[in-house]
Amino acid sequence: MKLATWNVNSLNVRLPHVLEWLDGQPQDEAVDVLVLQETKLTDDKFPAQAFIDKGYEISFFGQKTYNGVAIISKHPLSDIHKNIVGFEDDMARVISAKVLGVRVIGAYFPNGQSPESDKFAYKMRWLDALTLWVRELSKQAEPLALMGDFNITWDDLDVWDPVELADTIHCTEQERAHFKNLLDLELFDAFRHLHPSEKKFSWWDYREAAFRRNKGLRIDHILLSKSLQHQVQACEIDKEPRKKERPSDHAPVWVKLQR
DNA sequence: ATGACTCCCAGTGGGAGA
Numbered sequence: 001m002k003l004a005t006w007n008v009n010s011l012n013v014r015l016p017h018v019l020e021w022l023d024g025q026p027q028d029e030a031v032d033v034l035v036l037q038e039t040k041l042t043d044d045k046f047p048a049q050a051f052i053d054k055g056y057e058i059s060f061f062g063q064k065t066y067n068g069v070a071i072i073s074k075h076p077l078s079d080i081h082k083n084i085v086g087f088e089d090d091m092a093r094v095i096s097a098k099v100l101g102v103r104v105i106g107a108y109f110p111n112g113q114s115p116e117s118d119k120f121a122y123k124m125r126w127l128d129a130l131t132l133w134v135r136e137l138s139k140q141a142e143p144l145a146l147m148g149d150f151n152i153t154w155d156d157l158d159v160w161d162p163v164e165l166a167d168t169i170h171c172t173e174q175e176r177a178h179f180k181n182l183l184d185l186e187l188f189d190a191f192r193h194l195h196p197s198e199k200k201f202s203w204w205d206y207r208e209a210a211f212r213r214n215k216g217l218r219i220d221h222i223l224l225s226k227s228l229q230h231q232v233q234a235c236e237i238d239k240e241p242r243k244k245e246r247p248s249d250h251a252p253v254w255v256k257l258q259r
Numbered sequence: 260a261t262g263a264c265t266c267c268c269a270g271t272g273g274g275a276g277a
Binding site: 009013038040066111113203206207208209210217219 | 262263265268276277
């Protein structure tokens, strides 16, 4: 079973990249479930047919200009939730479904802008609500896969310049404390589990030739229930799509489970 | 360097992202 997450920064622009990436997976390693963030499309504009034509089941939840999330799956989706259950939110940030016996959550965490801003306060409230909801979900029988653009670095290994970026957005103690609260719900970071000391990033700024100079952050994550830990075979950040013309600023991240 | 790039909605500029 292969799960993946990708912040596409506009599915309108990136649809060809997504289809090409799915088609380009090794034959015995097709993606079973892909969650997308920042589709930036209302549901009436979602390119559903492009995925249906390739045999995917899809569920999506979007809005104009900002946010927007989707699940693209080779297998039936059930028990679909949109946004955090129990949290009023006017932004389309979360979509969740059961697939192949796993509770998959695709999430676009708030950016937060800067620690002083109202948006940061919203990020903290949103993280509190997510943690409460995931705690409830973790009591159910199915293992969890919480995937998406977390907009949080776990530690300095996730940051190209931890000194220059100390205490800035994505790198504050408050954000990292919330990340730890999520991991404390019997979850683990799949990439870090397999690559304990690798400095690899999933996002690079469009400016300053940041990708070429590898000035990036690791903010896109796959958290799995610890009950799945012995099944994890591989987890990688695929930089290839970031090298293409008109790329997303994020790279897809995938995990392969023996399941 | 209060920037840089890209997307969107707008409408010949401005907000947001990270």
